[in-house]
Amino acid sequence: MLKYQNNNKTLQGRFTKYVQIDTQSDPLSETIPSTEKQKDLGRVLVAELLEMGITDAHLDDFGYVYATIPSTTEKEVPVICFCSHMDTSPDCSGKNVKPIIHPNYQGQDLVLPDDETIILKMAEHPDLKDQIGNDIITASGTTLLGADNKAGVAEIMEAAAFLISHPEIKHGKIRILFTPDEEIGRGVDKADLKKLGADFGYTIDGETLGSIEDETFSADGAVLTINGVSTHPGFAKGKMESAIKILADVISALPADCLSPESTELKEGFIHPVTFGGSVEQAEARFILRAFNDEELSANGELLDATVQNIIEDFPNSTYTLKITPQYRNMKQVLDQYPQVIEYGIEAIKRAGIVPKQQSIRGGTDGSRLSFMGLPCPNIFAGEHAFHGKQEWASVQDMEKAVQTIVNIASIWEEKA
Missing domain, CATH: 3.40.630.10 (Zn peptidases)
Incomplete structure (x- = not known):
């Protein structure tokens, strides 16, 4: 030819x-x-x-x-x-x-x-x-x-x-x-x-x-929104629940030695925050979730949700929403x-x-x-x-x-x- x-x-x-x-x-x-x-x-x-x-x-x-x-x-x-x-x-x-x-x-x-x-x-x-x-x-x-x-x-x-x-x-x-x-x-x-x-x-x-x-990979995207409590910082004791700090706590609580792009290879999946921003009253992070099979991908989403629930228990007047959307399989x-x-x-x-x-x-x-x-x-x-x-x-x-x-x-x- x-x-x-x-x-x-x-x-x-x-x-x-x-x-x-x-x-x-x-x-x-x-x-x-x-x-x-x-x-x-x-x-x-x-x-x-x-x-x-x-x-x-x-x-x-x-x-x-x-x-x-x-x-x-x-x-x-x-x-x-x-x-x-x-x-x-x-x-x-x-x-x-x-x-x-x-x-x-x-x-x-x-x-x-x-x-x-x-x-x-x-x-x-x-x-x-x-x-x-x-x-x-x-x-x-x-x-x-x-x-x-x-x-x-x-x-x-x-x-x-x-x-x-x-x-x-x-x-x-x-x-x-x-x-x-x-x-x-x-x-x-x-x-x-x-x-x-x-x-x-x-x-x-x-x-x-x-x-x-x-x-x-099989892939999902996730949007986590934290609704905190804002008040004047000079009179905030016992009242303020900063959405920014709650969100930071969530990200810090995710596994670092596994389920992170920095610590995974081959067929290991991860939970990865790609954007972060907001205010005391409301803060948002976007994540990408990756795994090579759908069961692990679903488990990664459940782990993210469980991590948020665990953190936000310490902030009784704050709430959150977690929206997970399929991207590809x-x-x-x-x-x-x-x-x-x-x-x-x-x-x-x-x-x-x-x-x-x-x-x-x-x-x-x-x-x-x-x-x-x-x-x-x-x-x-x-x-x-x-x-x-x-x-x-x-x-x-x-x-x-x-x-x-x-x-x-x-x-x-x-x-x-």
Whole structure:
């Protein structure tokens, strides 16, 4: 089969262009998408898809990009969707990103020029050991890079351009979906799966070269509101019950040596406060609850509630509300019913000359929810590393392998049909 070649450096050209467009999502916004600026990238992608000759590419009112690569075979082939998200994390600024390409990496420390205290060291980023001779892309030290998930966006776009320009490569109908707001857990809230019309999907949003992830956390969000008693602080003895202090006591009482992101790994879940604020009268914290099975996830919610009850007993005139909302579930529950989706992904990685790494992810992707919405959807590597922070990086050569893997997946589904 014809192999993808990044001869004109179009892949890194797309990527460095996309990361300079600020698409940070906002968990406190109630609009869809949560930030209008996410559509700025969507419009760029639609224009590029149309220029490729993909005639149905469009951006909808909710910030989703849809497009179709037509079939090149007479066979009846399941419709495959490739999906990545356009937003970047609220955890670190995505404004005025200055991508820097560090060619022919030789294991040295990478000092980022706009803040020389931000240094990528191999000892702290073990995956860099596999990047000797490759070209590493970072930001400049004051922002995240946005490889999560604009690496995936660029790879899908590059694969689309390659397939459109090489109709001799046999594949079925391919659907492209770019989503907003994945980083705040709303990535597929308004995805129109009927319009998408796909049978199976792959998100391109993974980390290490060769990884295919068929298992994620199950996830809930929780909002804890404490209603305290406010009075003049000069005359507060025996009267004031500070909601701020009660909430702080609750957070301090949660386990620190387990059930915390700082102390867990592998398949250990956690209870994690992500925002905290308020006044003496009322204070609120938002939490994310994570576990790899639903029973443990439920137990984490019960532990949070029990902790609040125990603390608030000492404040007889205060009350609380705890609202727990499902976010997504472990996609393995669905994917185990469709083993060929994983099998073909593994074969595609092998054909790209890579050793596959089938694994779990301590996080979630749009594929988690898409799987439960009727679109079985594992996650394929995109080559993004150290995401959500200023040390985020990506490898051009790993991204090239991701493009080849996408092309291989499309071909394998046609072969097996």
